Amino acid sequence: MRTEWYQSLAAGPVWFASARIGYRRDDATVYDDDTLRPAAIVRTCSGIVPLSLGRRLLYGGQVRVGTQYRRLSLAVAIPDTAEDFRFTEDSWFGDFRFDTLDSFGLPTRGHLLSAAAQYVGRAQLIST
Numbered sequence: 361m362r363t364e365w366y367q368s369l370a371a372g373p374v375w376f377a378s379a380r381i382g383y384r385r386d387d388a389t390v391y392d393d394d395t396l397r398p399a400a401i402v403r404t405c406s407g408i409v410p411l412s413l414g415r416r417l418l419y420g421g422q423v424r425v426g427t428q429y430r431r432l433s434l435a436v437a438i439p440d441t442a443e444d445f446r447f448t449e450d451s452w453f454g455d456f457r458f459d460t461l462d463s464f465g466l467p468t469r470g471h472l473l474s475a476a477a478q479y480v481g482r483a484q485l486i487s488t
Contacts, residue, residue, distance in 0.1 A: 362408075369413075378412045378424070387437065403437040406430065410453070421458040428453060446486040453478045 362382030369375040385405045392399040412426025428451055435444040454477050461470035 374416055376414050376416065378410075378414060378426070380408075380410045382406075382408045400436055401438040403433075403435050405433040405435075412453075417458070419458075420460045421456070423454070423456050425452075425454045427451065447483060448486060449480055449483040451478050451480045 361384070362380060364378060364380040367377045369377055383406070385403065388402050388404070389398050390400045390402055391397065408428060408430045410426055410428035412424040414422055414424035416422050430449040430451070432447045432449070433444060434447075456473075456475045458471065458473040461467035461472055
């Protein structure tokens with residue numbers, strides 16, 4: 361789940377600022393190597409807040425640069441071992457996207473080109 365606030369910075373929609381917030385929770389089954397039976401379920405929860413500045417390009421392109429904060433939690437859900445690991449991460453990113461697809465859900469014509477780079481400036485384990 362995520363949402364984005366998008367704001368034009370000038371009279372035309374060329375330059376913009378963006379703020380997003382997102383949350384994701386996943387469960388993954390871990391199997392025993394010998395019996396191939398489920399041994400545990402590991403739960404991951406992730407929250408992310410990116411802030412960016414960008415520019416729209418001609419014919420469906422855009423470029424963004426920004427910073428983001430992420431918080432990640434890993435826990436063994438079954439069996440409940442009370443082990444919980446929490447991490448935080450600060451990073452910088454840049455991405456380029458060119459999209460001329462004719463439909464979001466099931467495109468039949470057009471092109472999509474996307475490239476991204478990320479630099480993690482600080483990542484740390486939070487004591488629990």
